[in-house]
Amino acid sequence: MNSSLAPASLRLRIGDVELANPIFIAPMAGITDRPFRSLARELGAGLTCTEMTAAAALVRAPEEALDRVLDLDPNEGPVAAQLVGSDPAMMAAAAQICVARGADLVDVNLGCPVPKVVRLGSGAALAREIDRTVRVLEAMVQAVPVPVTAKMRLGWDHSSINAPELARALEAVGVAAVTVHGRTRCQKYTGWADWDEIARVKDAVRGIPVLGSGDVRDPVLVERRIRAGAVDGVVLARGILGDWNLLDQTVRQLRDGDPGPDPRFSDRLLLAKDHWDRMVEFHGQRYGVRLARKFVVWAIKGCSGAARLRARVATLERAADLDEIYAEILAAGEGPTGWHRPSFTSGEG
Ligand SMILES: Cc1cc2nc3c(=O)[nH]c(=O)nc-3n(C[C@H](O)[C@H](O)[C@H](O)COP(=O)(O)O)c2cc1C
Numbered sequence: 001m002n003s004s005l006a007p008a009s010l011r012l013r014i015g016d017v018e019l020a021n022p023i024f025i026a027p028m029a030g031i032t033d034r035p036f037r038s039l040a041r042e043l044g045a046g047l048t049c050t051e052m053t054a055a056a057a058l059v060r061a062p063e064e065a066l067d068r069v070l071d072l073d074p075n076e077g078p079v080a081a082q083l084v085g086s087d088p089a090m091m092a093a094a095a096q097i098c099v100a101r102g103a104d105l106v107d108v109n110l111g112c113p114v115p116k117v118v119r120l121g122s123g124a125a126l127a128r129e130i131d132r133t134v135r136v137l138e139a140m141v142q143a144v145p146v147p148v149t150a151k152m153r154l155g156w157d158h159s160s161i162n163a164p165e166l167a168r169a170l171e172a173v174g175v176a177a178v179t180v181h182g183r184t185r186c187q188k189y190t191g192w193a194d195w196d197e198i199a200r201v202k203d204a205v206r207g208i209p210v211l212g213s214g215d216v217r218d219p220v221l222v223e224r225r226i227r228a229g230a231v232d233g234v235v236l237a238r239g240i241l242g243d244w245n246l247l248d249q250t251v252r253q254l255r256d257g258d259p260g261p262d263p264r265f266s267d268r269l270l271l272a273k274d275h276w277d278r279m280v281e282f283h284g285q286r287y288g289v290r291l292a293r294k295f296v297v298w299a300i301k302g303c304s305g306a307a308r309l310r311a312r313v314a315t316l317e318r319a320a321d322l323d324e325i326y327a328e329i330l331a332a333g334e335g336p337t338g339w340h341r342p343s344f345t346s347g348e349g
Pocket of ligand 1: 027030031051082109112193237239
């Protein structure tokens with residue numbers, strides 16, 4: 001008997017938005033732009049999300065600059081726009097702009113740990129004050145016809161875990177789903193995400209979906225957690241940087257009960273190259289290649305002679321350089337220590 005979830009339960013409904021599966025792509029500043037989201041969608045992600053966008057920047061942007069502030073494609077399919085801010089009226093107005101520009105859902109960043117955001121009382125700082133957070137989200141729920149969701153951490157630190165209480169309060173004012181990053185603000189991106197704490201949020205809410213975020217790198221574990229009812233879905237973040245196959249394998253695991261064969265080095269590179277090509281096409285040669293550099297560094301990890309190849313990445317300027325380095329990485333092949341996933345020390349949520 002096939003051990004996978006029944007196809008019907010693969011779908012996930014958030015408000016009145018029906019998603020093909022509960023494998024989402026995390027919002028990641030500097031990463032989840034339109035090219036990234038388009039490949040993620042083709043590889044089967046149930047939902048993608050924009051990078052976080054400051055509500056004030058969106059509301060104040062002149063019409064002709066809106067595309068630069070929020071890079072939504074009106075036809076891109078299930079996509080959430082993530083906003084950060086702390087003023088209810090401003091957040092409500094920004095949510096309306098997101099919807100007018102094609103967002104299927106609007107998400108609020110309640111987890112950003114970076115000082116320039118928390119100093120303004122936004123991100124993880126807003127989540128410390130449940131009443132204030134409720135006022136912001138309630139204003140947004142009333143302002144737009146699409147589901148409004150929230151992404152939070154467990155709490156500010158381990159002595160002030162408040163995600164269960166916050167999620168319950170947000171559900172009561174109509175928030176349609178929550179994502180919980182299983183770390184505290186003070187942990188930033190260190191240590192392991194605590195999935196027992198994430199499951200406590202699932203226990204605390206009455207019925208809205210709870211998505212788990214943090215160290216999602218094992219398709220079998222994803223299926224187990226969803227089957228056990230600990231979460232309704234998961235959010236992939238650092239695990240897919242340089243490793244698009246993780247997304248493909250996680251979707252397969254849920255659909256077929258099996259992640260499929262381990263990808264070969266060349267499979268991983270092929271998807272990396274597809275992503276670089278999309279960046280160049282969308283952003284143009286000059287900016288696209290610059291943006292691609294960090295993704296090339298992640299693709300090189302685990303490759304033979306990675307240090308030598310890395311030295312070349314800083315000088316990549318033209319699309320032809322990307323093609324050249326792609327051929328070199330492919331020719332060098334996987335190194336003796338193999339692929340290991342990149343680690344980060346900072347981010348925005
Ligand atoms: C480079 C980077 C940028 C991020 N930007 C955002 C963001 O804009 N909004 C947000 O809610 N979370 C952001 N995050 C947090 C991720 O969405 C995710 O919750 C976190 O990385 C934990 O998952 P992981 O351990 O699988 O990476 C970012 C993380 C990284 C690494």
